[in-house]
Amino acid sequence: MKQIWKQQAAEVIANLHLPAYHAIPDVGLFLEQVTQYINSYLSPIEGAAITGSMISNYVKRGLIASPVKKQYNRDQIAQLFFITAAKSVLSLEELQTILRVQQRSYPAAVAYDYFCIELENVLQYVFGVKDTLDSVGVEDTDEKTLLRNTIIAAAHRAYLGACLAYHRAQENGDAT
Numbered sequence: 001m002k003q004i005w006k007q008q009a010a011e012v013i014a015n016l017h018l019p020a021y022h023a024i025p026d027v028g029l030f031l032e033q034v035t036q037y038i039n040s041y042l043s044p045i046e047g048a049a050i051t052g053s054m055i056s057n058y059v060k061r062g063l064i065a066s067p068v069k070k071q072y073n074r075d076q077i078a079q080l081f082f083i084t085a086a087k088s089v090l091s092l093e094e095l096q097t098i099l100r101v102q103q104r105s106y107p108a109a110v111a112y113d114y115f116c117i118e119l120e121n122v123l124q125y126v127f128g129v130k131d132t133l134d135s136v137g138v139e140d141t142d143e144k145t146l147l148r149n150t151i152i153a154a155a156h157r158a159y160l161g162a163c164l165a166y167h168r169a170q171e172n173g174d175a176t
Contacts, residue, residue, distance in 0.1 A: 005166040006128065012044045013127040018116040021109040024078060028071030031055060034080065042084055045123070046161030048154075050084045058083060063096050078112040085119060088161075089153040098150060105143040114144070118151050126155040127162075 018041050029037060031052045042048040055072075058064050063083060064076045072080075082102075083095055090098070102111045118136050125133045137144060 005162075009162050010127045010129050013123045014129045016041075016044050016120060016123065018081060018119065020116065021074070021078060021112045024074045026074035028068070028073060029077065030070055031067075031072070034072050034077060037077065038080055038084055042081070045085065045158045046165060047088045047158060048084050050080060055080065061092055061096070063092065063099060075108045078108060081112070082115055086150050086154050088157045090150065098146065101143055101146065105141070115147065115151070118148055119155070122148070122151045122155040123158065126152075126159050
């Protein structure tokens with residue numbers, strides 16, 4: 001029988017859905033709006049949060065383009081979703097490499113929507129919502145395999161984070 005925390009985590013993950021590329025605002029969001037927007041979607045994933053200072057650092061390091069008039073567009077926000085989900089398992093240099101590979105291989109909308117579908121697919125598998133991983137996409141490329149393995153690592157890291165948080169809470173008498 002599943003422990004209650006696993007059932008609760010599985011329910012949260014089953015209901016996690018990232019916005020499709022076309023649903024991300026492209027009116028230009030300010031830094032604080034971007035952090036709130038991304039965190040509102042990724043908060044159920046242990047360790048997947050972003051701050052304004054992190055975003056500023058990603059701009060300084062060249063992971064994403066500088067905002068125009070202090071506003072971030074749809075492409076930048078899509079990249080920040082990926083960075084936020086993958087930063088727990090990749091260094092800044094590795095993130096930069098994967099983003100460059102993605103930009104060379106696929107249009108931003110295709111790459112982001114694939115990322116969303118695959119993230120939801122892998123998280124549901126890792127958290128026990130479903131028994132098998134779905135095959136996602138139609139091509140079988142090295143770039144797709146690279147992204148899938150990054151997502152698998154991030155999903156396992158999220159599962160470990162949730163499990164360890166439960167055990168810490170249990171030790172402190174806070175677990176249900």
